[in-house]
Amino acid sequence: MTTIRFKTALLAGVVLLPSAFFLTGCQTAETRTIDASGPQALNTGGINSQDWYTAADQLVGSLITSGALDKTPVQPSVLAIDRILNNTQLNIDTDLLIKKIRVALLQTGKVVVTNTMGLGERAVVASEAAEMDEMTTGKKAKVIVPNYTLYGKLIQQVDRLNGVTQNTYSFQMSLVDVKTGLTVWEDDRAIAKQTKKSTLGW
Amino acid sequence: MKTSLRFLAAAGLLAVVSGCATNVNTVERAQSQATPNYVSDKRVITDNTLARTVRVDAIKQAVVSGNLLKIQATLTNLKNDLRSVRYKFEWIDKDGMSVGGPTEGWRVLQLQGRESLDISTVAVSPRAVDFVLKISEL
Numbered sequence: 454m455t456t457i458r459f460k461t462a463l464l465a466g467v468v469l470l471p472s473a474f475f476l477t478g479c480q481t482a483e484t485r486t487i488d489a490s491g492p493q494a495l496n497t498g499g500i501n502s503q504d505w506y507t508a509a510d511q512l513v514g515s516l517i518t519s520g521a522l523d524k525t526p527v528q529p530s531v532l533a534i535d536r537i538l539n540n541t542q543l544n545i546d547t548d549l550l551i552k553k554i555r556v557a558l559l560q561t562g563k564v565v566v567t568n569t570m571g572l573g574e575r576a577v578v579a580s581e582a583a584e585m586d587e588m589t590t591g592k593k594a595k596v597i598v599p600n601y602t603l604y605g606k607l608i609q610q611v612d613r614l615n616g617v618t619q620n621t622y623s624f625q626m627s628l629v630d631v632k633t634g635l636t637v638w639e640d641d642r643a644i645a646k647q648t649k650k651s652t653l654g655w
Numbered sequence: 656m657k658t659s660l661r662f663l664a665a666a667g668l669l670a671v672v673s674g675c676a677t678n679v680n681t682v683e684r685a686q687s688q689a690t691p692n693y694v695s696d697k698r699v700i701t702d703n704t705l706a707r708t709v710r711v712d713a714i715k716q717a718v719v720s721g722n723l724l725k726i727q728a729t730l731t732n733l734k735n736d737l738r739s740v741r742y743k744f745e746w747i748d749k750d751g752m753s754v755g756g757p758t759e760g761w762r763v764l765q766l767q768g769r770e771s772l773d774i775s776t777v778a779v780s781p782r783a784v785d786f787v788l789k790i791s792e793l
Contacts, residue, residue, distance in 0.1 A: 490760025492741050510758035514777040518719045556757035557779040563720060
């Protein structure tokens with residue numbers, strides 16, 4: 454009798470317990486923290502985290518190398534961020550691109566970014582703060598006119614052939630001299646992604 | 656029967672070998688007018704397979720916008736078919752510390768058979784004086 458109980462307990466311990474762990478273990482979601490700009494980032498048909506870094510790096514490199522920011526009489530140049538149009542089918546926040554570009558340009562020391570002009574919540578707050586300062590001090594707040602405005606556009610082109618879908622994302626950006634209205638720099642960088650549809654259909 | 660099997664195998668092998676070839680031919684000026692500033696480099700190989708597939712031919716440097724370092728590396732695919740690699744530039748300041756940039760990260764590069772391509776980046780910080788180029792297989 455004792456032997457049977459021992460065998461039952463052994464069976465439960467050796468076979469059933471690991472099986473239970475195995476079965477429940479399969480249902481556990483595994484989450485790991487990765488480098489957003491690293492090789493483990495999920496690659497999808499959309500614009501993934503790595504693509505934002507790539508596009509920002511290429512556009513910043515192109516803008517700096519052009520020398521356009523060095524031509525203002527007073528350094529650093531004052532830059533206002535204009536509208537970044539999202540003409541893709543993706544519901545994305547364009548700050549994913551523009552913030553990286555702003556941070557990079559500020560780090561170069563070649564530009565300062567004005568918040569009293571341009572778009573976005575920060576610009577509104579900065580404008581209100583300037584108005585408040587004007588009201589309390591009675592002095593007209595000095596608004597620094599930007600030397601340049603930066604605007605951009607994201608475009609998506611979709612092509613399909615033989616079960617392969619290609620999404621080509623264009624990251625277009627232009628720098629405009631405020632005094633002359635002339636475009637002093639612009640670039641267009643593209644990232645193309647091909648997705649093959651599963652033949653099994655699931 | 657044996658002959659036709661051999662023929663099929665040979666045809667298949669030929670199709671595989673020639674079908675995958677995407678080699679790139681190039682033409683350029685015989686006497687280059689450029690005077691590049693080459694960087695003498697130190698290499699650490701931890702993946703011999705990758706080193707036999709993609710070679711770093713040369714690294715050049717330039718200063719842009721007055722005080723920002725630009726690095727350009729020429730990579731060559733040593734194989735006869737399309738190869739993809741990942742690469743990343745990291746910047747180092749004069750004290751040997753990493754200068755992380757907001758746009759720093761891994762990039763994907765595709766090289767056709769025997770093709771050479773230039774990859775480049777500009778340091779966004781004037782503090783950057785050195786660099787590390789990392790390359791890994793995709």
